[in-house]
Amino acid sequence: SAVISQKPSRDICQRGTSLTIQCQVDSQVTMMFWYRQQPGQSLTLIATANQGSEATYESGFVIDKFPISRPNLTFSTLTVSNMSPEDSSIYLCSARTGANVLTFGAGSRLTVL
Amino acid sequence: GIQVEQSPPDLILQEGANSTLRCNFSDSVNNLQWFHQNPWGQLINLFYIPSGTKQNGRLSATTVATERYSLLYISSSQTTDSGVYFCAVGVSGGFKTIFGAGTRLFVKA
Numbered sequence: 001s002a003v004i005s006q007k008p009s010r011d012i013c014q015r016g017t018s019l020t021i022q023c024q025v026d027s028q029v030t031m032m033f034w035y036r037q038q039p040g041q042s043l044t045l046i047a048t049a050n051q052g053s054e055a056t057y058e059s060g061f062v063i064d065k066f067p068i069s070r071p072n073l074t075f076s077t078l079t080v081s082n083m084s085p086e087d088s089s090i091y092l093c094s095a096r097t098g099a100n101v102l103t104f105g106a107g108s109r110l111t112v113l
Numbered sequence: 114g115i116q117v118e119q120s121p122p123d124l125i126l127q128e129g130a131n132s133t134l135r136c137n138f139s140d141s142v143n144n145l146q147w148f149h150q151n152p153w154g155q156l157i158n159l160f161y162i163p164s165g166t167k168q169n170g171r172l173s174a175t176t177v178a179t180e181r182y183s184l185l186y187i188s189s190s191q192t193t194d195s196g197v198y199f200c201a202v203g204v205s206g207g208f209k210t211i212f213g214a215g216t217r218l219f220v221k222a
Contacts, residue, residue, distance in 0.1 A: 001158075031208060033209075033210070035212075037154075041214075042199065042212045042213065042214045042215050043199070043201075043212040044212075045209055045210070045211070048208065048209065058209075090154055092156070094210075099161065100144055100161065101146065101158055101161045102144075102146055102158070102201065102210050103158065104148075104156040106154070106155055107154050107155070107156075109154065
């Protein structure tokens with residue numbers, strides 16, 4: 001199955017700053033998905049990223065707060081903008097790879113002080 | 114949107130015991146997966162099972178799509194089975210995957 005790499009794996013950030021998370025897939029994929037997992041909670045879909053078009057955001061998530069880029073079929077970035085402590089979460093990148101299986105990266109654990 | 118309900122929310126087992134985790138969903142699905150999230154946060158795909166039955170070692174899963182539920186069986190549990198088990202479904206005709214709230218499992222030695 002495909003391998004999805006994310007970085008950074010973890011970071012501690014100051015309130016008001018922004019952080020960009022990178023996601024690399026070792027094969028070409030049509031769609032990439034970004035999820036957020038708040039402490040002790042399940043995964044919530046932030047947006048779906050397709051190459052060459054603007055990302056599609058789920059209810060409660062907006063482009064100004066979570067801008068996403070998808071420059072090619074193997075790479076995507078998610079930026080968490082103007083962070084507050086409420087943004088402290090694990091952010092996970094995923095894609096459907098061989099046989100329609102949803103595969104995840106290891107996640108990026110953000111702590112905002 | 115589709116609702117995904119998992120039960121039980123929490124489960125404590127003695128090592129060696131068996132257990133059944135359940136996932137109910139409110140609409141037709143075109144895919145269903147069971148994941149295990151280990152204590153380090155890594156999500157591991159256990160089964161891709163939109164219908165039918167699969168087995169992998171001590172784990173097996175059954176999905177009855179017409180009745181909108183799936184079951185994950187863990188036999189002879191081990192301490193390394195501890196973590197959170199998520200059911201995730203994709204709605205028919207769509208491409209998004211929605212996660213249930215999870216079952217938190219702790220296996221005691």
